[in-house]
Amino acid sequence: MGHDSRSAIRRDAAGIAAYAAAFGASFGAVSVASGLSVWQTMVLSLMMFSGASQFALVGVIGSGGAGLAAVPTALLLGVRNAFYGVPLTRILARRDLTGPRRLVTAQLVIDETTAMAVGRDERPEQRYAFWVTGLLLFVLWNSGTLVGAVAGSSIGDPATLGLDAMVPAAFLALLWPRLRTAEGRWVAAGGALVATALIPLVPAGVPVLAAAPIAVVAGLLPRRGREAAR
Incomplete structure (x- = not known):
């Protein structure tokens, strides 16, 4: 894998992570507005690390639903990540899938990391794309979440800033090359x-x-x- 390939992957990953930081900030604000504390919001974000599932959970809680009703909804949205293991087991190295490291690998299996990985032709590029995208997203998503949670309701409704459209737009951009x-x-x-x-x-x-x-x-x-x- 050449320097140009690595640079292109880092550039694409940085672009995705940038929207993740902004959307994470909106999640933090919405979560606090729904009744969760800052530390509860951060634990949820660090442990779940799935934007759609996190928004679904706090959405149910914010509308008056109980935790027992919110958790199944979040899990249903998150189970799709299990399907991504099929192509990723052919991409990742054995050491990524065994021992303590597999816990980190599993945490980073999301829409964006899978799309970035399978969108490359060579296995070294695929593995590099998975890890660079996953680590950048994890850091910036949770950093954005912390900023949003601390800021509270100052961000307001994500829809008024257009932040609610960023996830589907970014994922469509990732999907587009597969539609050729x-x-x-x-x-x-x-x-x-x-x-x-x-x-x-x-x-x-x-x-x-x-x-x-x-x-x-x-x-x-x-x-x-x-x-x-x-």
Whole structure:
């Protein structure tokens, strides 16, 4: 892996981490406004490290729901990260998946790190992208969360600043390179169709879980086909 490749990965990771810091600040403010203390907000952010799940949890609490109702919603949204283990086990080194280090690896398995990793062609670049993106995001997301929590309600409603649109916009930017092929477009369309159809019928988080296996299966089939051809 050359210097140019490393620089490009660091540049992309820094861009993603920048939005994470801003969105983390909005989460910190919303969490405190929902009734959590600063230290509770930080423990939640450090341990869960999943923006959608964190917002879902504090959203339920903020609307008057009990913790027993908030936790399942957050878990449903977070379970999708388990599917990312399928491609990542082929990318990461053995030492990343064994011993105490696997706990750190598991904590960093999120949408952005997976997209950055699978978007590279060579395994060294993929592994480098995973770790650089994951560590930068973890530090800046939680730093932003602390700033937002301390500032409290001074940030106000994230929607008024447009911060609520930053996560889907950033993830779409990560997804876009995968849509260059017909196969990628079909997988994306199938997943979107399933998720959209289920939104009015099932609890929050279930549409994502139902759509995720489509991408996982599609990602495995071509590889098996190529191996069979050999």
